[in-house]
Amino acid sequence: MASEESKPILYSYFRSTASWRVRIALEWKGIDYEYRNIDLVSGAQQSEEYLKLNPYGKVPLFITKDGKAIAQSEAIIEYLEEIKPERPMLPKGACHRAQVRSIAQVIACDIHPLQNLSVLKHVAGPDMEKRSEWGNYWTSKGFEGLESMLEQTAGTYCLGDNITMADMFLVPMIFNAQRWKVDMKPFPLITRISNTLMTLPEFKLTHPHRQVDCPDELKETGL
Ligand SMILES: N[C@@H](CCC(=O)N[C@@H](CS)C(=O)NCC(=O)O)C(=O)O
Structure with a gap:
């Protein structure tokens, strides 16, 4: 039985992009x-x-303070x-909220699952090498559509000039793209937005190479 003071738990893996999305959100909310x-x-x-906790067998898994399990980033x-x-991750207005969710879902439902x-x-x-070729192909294909979507919505960030949930999905996807050596030249908007986001503490602190389970040879502190 969880006590009043108990903290929520995040089951995560340092390099899991789906887990990184949640780490950013937790940091953003100061939880x-x-x-x-x-x-x-x-x-x-x-x-x-x-599997007893998460029969679906993937991370992330979040356990609330009162012990309820929630899967899916x-x-x-x-x-x-x-x-x-406080510090909303969704904008005001039904249409803007739907646009943010649609960017997040292009990443989470269309691009990411193919490189699980x-x-x-x-x-x-x-x-x-074959894994990398596969990841490169599908990420590049996905980014073609995503870049065009962002041309219609972006300001400083994915939707206008406020950070939203869409930005929390974007940055981890770039990390995977780097792993697959995706040529980012055709995607200037994705690159510009993610570079801007990576200057912010919520994104830096939650980076895979700053997690406790990151192997020492990859660990970085000065990101
Ligand atoms: N749609 C899920 C995706 C979860 C997912 O695919 N997690 C990956 C890591 S990023 C995983 O646990 N993979 C383990 C495996 O494929 O065995 C979410 O958004 O949380």
Whole structure:
């Protein structure tokens, strides 16, 4: 039974882009939480113990202060928005809110699932080069549509000049694009927005290479 003072828990993996979205949102809202590492490479997401918590076998998983489990980054982020409306992550107005959700969903539902670890393993086995080619192809394809979408909505950030949930989905996707060596020259708007976001503490502090479970050889502190 969770006590009044207990913190929420985030099951995360340093390099998981879906987990990074939630880390940014938690930081943005100033919500303190306990970080619990699920090592995706060793298959901890499929352990009996973890599957009891999240039968879907993926990260992130958020455990609320009163012990309720929530899976899926967007559902977690929208939950955080509802319990703590200060520093909103969704703009005012139904149409703007829908536009933010649609950018987030292009990333979360269309681009990201194709480069999930389980998908990469299925299409390329242990061949890292083949995995990278696959990731590069689908991310580049996805970014073509995303760049055009952002041409219609962007100001300083994905939608106008205020940070929204869409920005929290964008930055982690760029991290994956770098892993797949995507040529970013055709995507000046995506590049400009994500570079601007990466100057902000909420995005820097939550970077994969600053997480406790990041291997020492990758760890960076001066991002
Ligand atoms: N739609 C889910 C995606 C979750 C997801 O795919 N997580 C990845 C890491 S980014 C994962 O746990 N992969 C483990 C695996 O594929 O075995 C969300 O937004 O939370």
